[in-house]
Amino acid sequence: MSQVVGVSQAVQPRKRNLRPLYIAVGLVVIAILTYFASMMIRMNTLPPNLDYSTTRTSEQGLFRGTWVSQLEPLEINKIHTWTIHVETSDGQPLDAAQFTVDGGMPQHGHGLPTQPQVTQNLGNGDYRVEGMKFQMTGWWVVNFHIAADGKSDTLQFNLLLK
Ligand SMILES: [Cu+2]
Incomplete structure (x- = not known):
């Protein structure tokens, strides 16, 4: 199989290596999830030792x-x-x-x-x-x-x- 493809490889542009793109997208997704998770924690976690005295x-x-x-x-x-x-x-x-x-x-x-x-x-x-x-x-x-x-x-x- 690979020998047959070998002919067209010279004509067609090489297939792009998408791995860096996947890694970049993955990092962005992780960053977004981390941001929202920390926002949820910040919005729902009370500071310790709050004084509720009237x-x-x-x-x-x-x-x-x-x-x-x-x-x-x-x-x-x-x-x-x-x-x-x-x-x-x-x-x-x-x-x-x-x-x-x-x-x-x-x-x-x-x-x-x-x-x-x-x-x-x-x-x-x-x-x-x-x-x-x-x-x-x-x-x-x-x-x-x-x-x-x-x-x-x-x-x-x-x-x-x-
Ligand atoms: Cu509110």
């Missing part, structure tokens, strides 16, 4: 705050109200604090689906927060950017929605 100290240590949800237990896809209590680091209630609320899911790169607002000062350092909502299960952060007595600091809470 009472936390603000980032610079100026304030302490505690949240309580009127929806208990927390559920996804329900707009609900929180009460947040804020005080100074030495336990004096903040009676004239200003708040901005934001948050999101750090692993997913998205924020809250709503824009919660502090709508009422209930006195004694308590404030009503309306418009809370979480639309997915998983790890959420909620940030209260607080200004009081000419100082500002951020309280961050971690939540695990199930």
Whole structure:
């Protein structure tokens, strides 16, 4: 057989060696699979030692705050109200604090689906927060950017929605 083919070999272009191409395609596929696998792991693996306390100290240590949800237990896809209590680091209630609320899911790169607002000062350092909502299960952060007595600091809470 090979002797017969031998004649045409001189005329036709040599058959290309496709092996490098297969190797290159294989490497690209492996790279893509690795990328998606690591993305899935990153999106689903919680950082260890997350503090889920409902009472936390603000980032610079100026304030302490505690949240309580009127929806208990927390559920996804329900707009609900929180009460947040804020005080100074030495336990004096903040009676004239200003708040901005934001948050999101750090692993997913998205924020809250709503824009919660502090709508009422209930006195004694308590404030009503309306418009809370979480639309997915998983790890959420909620940030209260607080200004009081000419100082500002951020309280961050971690939540695990199930
Ligand atoms: Cu998400």
